[in-house]
Amino acid sequence: MTNTKHTNRLQLGSGIVVFLLAATMVSAADHRNLAATMMFRGSSGAKKPAASEFGLGPRISASGRYVATLAAERQLRPRQMQTVRVTVIDGSGQPVDGATLTINGGMPQHGHGLPTRPRVTRSLGGGTYEIEGVRFNMGGWWEFKIAVSFEGDTDIVTFNLGL
């Protein structure tokens, strides 16, 4: 929900920027980038979230059940097979062990998913899980989604990653 609000504000904001731009006809590389970005396929309607929404977390799951934090052994880079760890805690700050984690994701602006099928290969205790087989095949905004299934409920944590 908060996500949608964010998106609206952002779209309005960039609309105004573009309007001013068009009016003043300023020509600078950055502005041209913005124009170019907005001309990319709009059909998916996905608008990149604010910079504050990016990163390895902590992120709250969609229904607020869990808080998850990612950790990468090295800075995430395109085209490399990588291993990440995620630590999941519940609303009272207790680590969530024994959950089933399902990984999904993709590039909302391009309409494609992850190029590999990453999965949890080890549970390290303390709510931490190792996820192997993570790869991003281009730079840009990726969504990395972890569905946490525990005691019959599933809640999804979405990370926005800038590659």
Place this chain on the structure above:
Amino acid sequence: MTSKLFLFTPGLVVLSAITGFALSNSNQWSEAELATLQSLSLSELEPLAVDPTNAAADDTRAAALGEKLFFDARLSANGAVARATCHQRDKAFRDSIPLGRGVGKTAKRTMPIAATARAPFLFWDGRKDSQWAQALGPLESAVEHGGTRAQYAHAIADHYRTEYESVFEPLPDLSAVPSSAGPAGNEAAVAAWTRLSNVQRIAVTRVFVNIGKAIAAYERRIEFGPSRFDQYVAAVTSGQPGHGILSGEEIAGLRLFIGRANCTQCHNGPLFTNNEFHNTGVPPRPGMPTDDGRLSGATAVLHDEFSCRSQWSDSRERCPELEFLVSRDHALNRAYKVPSLRNVAERAPYMDAGQVATLAAVLDHYNRAPAAAAGHSELWPLGLKARDLHQIEAFLRTLNGPIVVNGHNSTEAVR
């Protein structure tokens, strides 16, 4: 929301046309653009990783043997096809006929060899997961080399015994093995193969596999050398002006390539490929069967006789590329491997079956983004003008460079 965006679009087109014009002849790049340029530079290429599946990969004697085998026409059914027939040295190790021509006619265009040691999957549908496994495919294919593995084992015993034994192990006794036998040959060859004992089959296959590993040890050393584009990036990222290295048209094309034309979505990194598989709506070649590309390729590589997981692999580690592979996903339907764009201007015709004759026609395809014959194209119409397309083409021509073998430019230089 969508309508609001839509209202702004005409203004944007005008705006970007004007600013695009103003910038197209300058070298002005933003920090983000400079980072993108750097990411495409050959200097970003990491040292070649070891191939755990091929213990001979970095053995120079294996590479020397592999080079001879690569050029040896005795490794074919009719004695006239070497790997060098399809991968010619003066053609950047590719042929220039639309479909690879061996003993018969293949359904696919020959892929270039340079830098394929860096690709997790080989062939247009990625049905092989190593250079050595890839080298073995055409040897047994009826329409390419058209031979059988027993025949190749005999050829090694007859012509390369010493070299082979110095790299690998003593050759098995082949006196009881018929001159032609293999699981993929004609009826007689398959029948002869089934008559062999399990021990004989394993012995013959081991020699066959080692042929692939020797060829891979050679092919691994074939890389792309720096192009004018790389010189340009070296200049502008160190604060020097790049004109004189690239023309205004070429620079404008580069700007489109990494910007509005969105090519770096797939053609990214120093080899201009993300090494993945995408459906770009390239129509099948008329008269050729419509294949489903990666959809079958992904399943094939999981079950390949010579995969990283097979008994023939030297790897004792896990095989992450197979372990985390995406298969049986409809997005793979008619998805093909993204080819490197280095030296691309020298290897018309284009695409998996050589369906597209010229670079201009390739760019026209991207601009129109037609619907796919099957599956879904990931492209959308670019709305570029003829001039823009010319500029992108001019840029692609700046990616020509030498083919480097063992760190030296290949003897017959590539124009």
